[in-house]
Amino acid sequence: MLTNQLSRSFLLIIITALVVTGCAFGYKTNYDQMFGPAEVQEREISADESKVRTQQGKLSFVNDVKPILDARCIACHACNDAPCQQKLTSSEGIDRGASKAMVYDAARLTSADPTRLFIDAKSTQGWRDKGFYPILNERTQTTDADQMGSLLFRVLNQKMANPLPDHGGTPQPLPETFDLSLDRSQQCPTIEEFDHYEKQNPLWGMPFGLPGLSSAEFSTVSQWLAEGAKFDPVPPVSEQAQKAVTEWEAFLNTPSLKQQLASRYIYEHLFLGNLRFNSSPGREFFKLVRSYTPPGKSINEIPTVRPYDHPGVEQFYYRLRPITSTIVDKTHLVYELSDDRMKRFKTLFIEPEYTVDSLPSYDTTQASNPFITFAAIPARSRYIFLLDEAQYFISGFIKGPVCRGQVALNVIDDQFWALFLDPDKSAISKDTAFIAQQANNLRLPAASEGSLRFYDIWIKYAEGQKTYREAKEKYLDAQYTNGIENSLESIWSGSNNNLKDADNNALANDNAALTIFRHYDSATVVKGLIGSEPKTVWVLDYPLFERIHYLLVAGFNVYGNAGHQLSTRRYMDYLRMESENNFLDFLPIAQRKPIRNSWYKGTKIRVRNYFDRQFTGTERKTRVTYRTDNSKTELLGYMQGHLSSLDLSDPINRCDTKACIPNHLPAFEKRILPEIQRLASITGTQLNPIPELAYLRVEPSNKDESAVSYSLIHNRAHSNVSYLLDEDARLEPENDTLTVTPYYVGSYPNFYYNVNESQLTDFVDQLVAIQTPEDETAFVQRFGIRRTDPRFWAINDWVNEDYLKQEPIRSGWFDLNRYENR
Structure with missing residues (x-):
């Protein structure tokens, strides 16, 4: 030695x-x-x-x-x-x-x-x-x-x-x-x-x-x-998983034209996911890839940039490649495959009566437009496929290959809710012919990636959006007389799914209500309506949902040039505004425009007026009856009532009474819940010391009990989210809110706090009392875990282990690239 x-x-x-x-x-x-x-x-x-x-x-x-x-x-x-x-x-x-x-x-x-x-x-x-x-x-x-x-x-x-x-x-x-x-x-x-x-x-x-x-x-x-840095082989996949791989690869590679088209649609939506078989034990995950080699042989993945790029060969095969890398949360998108899922796919894509005479082209102009490529598949089937796992698909543009995206994500607010139109009651979402007719107007900017003429691209797609919007409004005007547009019944409540309980009774799909949190340059999608009342709400129909996926997931190239990235970001503006306007359609006519304008303070007139047409002329009245002047809050209450089959309660962020304390909570969590609720009620500039996303670990005074964690999500208010740059100038810190959850939100914690149960009241009091930089330093010194803290790795290990206990399948290692130096 x-x-x-x-x-x-x-x-x-x-x-x-x-x-x-x-x-x-x-x-x-x-x-x-x-x-x-x-x-x-x-x-x-x-x-x-x-x-x-x-x-x-x-x-x-x-x-x-x-x-x-x-x-x-x-x-x-x-x-x-x-x-x-x-x-x-x-x-x-x-x-x-x-x-x-x-x-x-x-x-x-x-x-x-x-x-x-x-x-x-x-x-x-x-x-x-x-x-x-x-x-x-x-x-x-x-x-x-x-x-x-x-x-x-x-x-x-x-x-x-x-x-x-x-x-x-x-x-x-x-x-x-x-x-x-x-x-x-x-x-x-x-x-x-x-x-x-x-x-x-x-x-x-x-x-x-x-x-x-x-x-x-x-x-x-x-x-x-x-010793030479040798790599011993990773453990082989389980027998259960290998059996499932064989069955799924046989299904996806069935040679009929109908199956080939369906498999292409499935692949272009699941290529990003970490796929798991419900029959396999533990944390086994797979990627759905296109391979030069057929099932039974070693996978030779075709290295195209996008899932709809031409594979370069006439014959290729869909294969399931085992994921051997350690799972990290920021790219962990779980999609479960099972016998029931395969039956669901057959019900949606194989059993309906439609004809596929020839397979669509892989030419970029056509392949980048799902409304052309998959025009033969019933629109309702495509929409239900997306709704079944709505959280997964909305998360795609957040947990995709980007990993970083302040410019991409400043197109959305820091906290908002997303709902969906019912696939059987939304006329457009199930009208295959109308969507096919509008396919050219619904084209996406990925088809023009090679161009740097950003302004020309923007005008081109803006005109397509305008034409589609006008056609959509005429279509809905015609449907209104005998339909249920602008009524609560048109909101999807989680039905139309294949979920059953032990007694074979239908269950509501909890993907029907989602909350999206933005953490500056990352974001998270969670199920439920979480946090205080948001500034904006999205209501998606099928064409909107599909375009979000093909714009930001299937069609986004992280290696693309500036023109591609700018046109993608600008196009997302259109989709956000269209989603918001779908929500505004449920409000009284006189209040739609003022509420919309409050979301776009400080924007130029041309931006505010971009979507004005549907607020004028033959506007469709809402079918919702209102009893107060605060129609937005009232509407959100009605929507939650409409979704009563889902558990949309939020006892931390939307509760002012002791009656909100759930009976099922462990004794320790019941004891500290009032202080956690008080923490969640802090708003405005008092939140300045809290970063975008922090995790709070609370240790019990009773050593026989276990510590618990909470996510602290700082929702930064904006005057508008219409511009690409200079975001700081549009912040409204006096309107900031804090969302606190008893589970982990986000993949990039900005800071850890560690307090004892006996210190929790002091933690909240001292946070509220911060007035100076010296106050903030004292707060961090007492409760924070700095990068230099000798306890850092112990706390970090505990957080990751606790996450794994909470989510044995959906958890992954957290990222520390954004951990602040406080």
């Missing part, structure tokens, strides 16, 4: 000397001279070899190392926003390495080549050819080289050698030398550049801006690296 330490010390002396003399080489150390030329290594080992290594006392990546990386590293290194594109959620991501190229570049003039793990290169050498460089040693395979020549070892060792300042045991904010902003200039040194990086930024070891690994954790990773 002493010899190894001296050897490494000697190597560090040599490296330092080379750094000093290496300026002429761009601050690069000549590792070829020390350890030989780099060459991709074979790291995957068989199960038999893994057993032998275990018998030799060597470490397992799956059992020993991966749990450490999951708990300490993937909080920042998982999605497209992972620094340097370094993903540590799988052996493939570790072996791929890092890149200096940026995934997010809103100003790029041409689309970038995609770099999706598992898809855009199929080998480590393929990633090297795309410019990725290793974080593991790829030179001489010796113990010293495997550590000193490994970026992974060097960044972890840097933190161990240069821990964060402890300030005498009192956690303090990080120094300003730490840039924690998402748009910071990336520092992505190769191993040859690392010595200079470490010298210039000694405190920037990993985990960045957080406490380092424990000695035991660091020793485990170091030993694994010294």
Whole structure:
């Protein structure tokens, strides 16, 4: 051991000397001279070899190392926003390495080549050819080289050698030398550049801006690296899952034209999901992909950018690829497959009487428009398919490949509710012929991605929207006399589904009412009507729902150019306003325009008047009878009554009496509920100290009880959400609200608070009393968990474990990229 330490010390002396003399080489150390030329290594080992290594006392990546990386590293290194594109959620991501190229570049003039793990290169050498460089040693395979020549070892060792300042045991904010902003200039040194990086930024070891690994954790990773960094095989899928895969792949690849069209529709909506079989145990998930190879052979995924891009071959197959990466919450979209689901798909897409004479084209202009591509499938079937799992599909544009999107998400308010028109009572949503007739007006901007003429694109799609809106209004005017438009009965209450209880009685689908929370550059969709009365409400019909999916999920290219991203964002303005106006149609005519204008304060006249036509002329009266002047609040009450088969109660955020305390709550939660309700009632500028999203952990005074957690969601009020930039100028902090939930909301906590039950009253009192920066600092010092807090990892581990207990299937690791330096 002493010899190894001296050897490494000697190597560090040599490296330092080379750094000093290496300026002429761009601050690069000549590792070829020390350890030989780099060459991709074979790291995957068989199960038999893994057993032998275990018998030799060597470490397992799956059992020993991966749990450490999951708990300490993937909080920042998982999605497209992972620094340097370094993903540590799988052996493939570790072996791929890092890149200096940026995934997010809103100003790029041409689309970038995609770099999706598992898809855009199929080998480590393929990633090297795309410019990725290793974080593991790829030179001489010796113990010293495997550590000193490994970026992974060097960044972890840097933190161990240069821990964060402890300030005498009192956690303090990080120094300003730490840039924690998402748009910071990336520092992505190769191993040859690392010595200079470490010298210039000694405190920037990993985990960045957080406490380092424990000695035991660091020793485990170091030993694994010294042993050659071999990847033992991940456990195989269960027999139950393999049986289900066989059945589903057979179903999806049935050769009839009708089935091929249905399978294409299913694939283009489920390609983003983490699919799970209800028959399989535990957390097994799969991706639905298109493959060059048929069932029974190894999957060779077709690497198209979008799910509707031409596959490049005449014959391809829908396959279910096991997900081997660690599940992170920000991309975890769960969709369950079962025997009942397959029957449902057959009921919706196979059994209805319609004819498919030929399969639609993959030409981009047509393929990007679902109203052309799937015109043969009854519109009602398509709509019910979306409604069955509405939360999943609305979440798609939030938990999709974006991972970051302030510009994309400032098109929506911070908290609003979403309801849906009934598929059997919404005339447009079930009129296949009308939707097909309007298909060209409903086209989406993905078809024009290559163009940078943003203004021309905007005008083009604005004209299509205007024409569709006029046709829609004429259509609904004609339906009004004998229909139920603008009545509560036209709102979907969760019926028309295949859900049954144990006695075979129909159950209401809880996807019928959703709440969307925006957390600046991320967002969350939850079931139910959560929080205080929102400023706006969306009511979606089928054409709206489908366009949201094809605009922001199927049709969005994170690697696209500036024109694509701007036109996508602007088009979403149309969809938001149309959804809001569907809600306004339920209000008295005289109050629609004033309420709508209150949502768009400060906008230019042309923006406010964009949707004015349907408020003038032959407007359809509401069928709802009102008894007060506060029609919006009254309407929301009626809508909740209409949805009475769902549990829409919110005892924390919409309760002023003790009677709201649910009887089923554990004794501890009953005791603290009044203070939690008081916390939720705080509004306005008193919320300034609360970030976008925080988690509050409350410890019981009675040690026999268990701690509980709450999500604190700061809903920032805006004068309007009509403009792309300068969002700060449109904030109205005096109108901010706080939503508190007893479950985890969001994927990116901005801060943790930890209080004892005996401190909870003080927590609320001190928050309300904050007047100065010094007050806020004292509040954070007493109750907050700073990045430098030695308790940080213990609290973070508890939060992630608690989430897994609450949601064994739908949970994933939280992301710390947005954790604030307070």
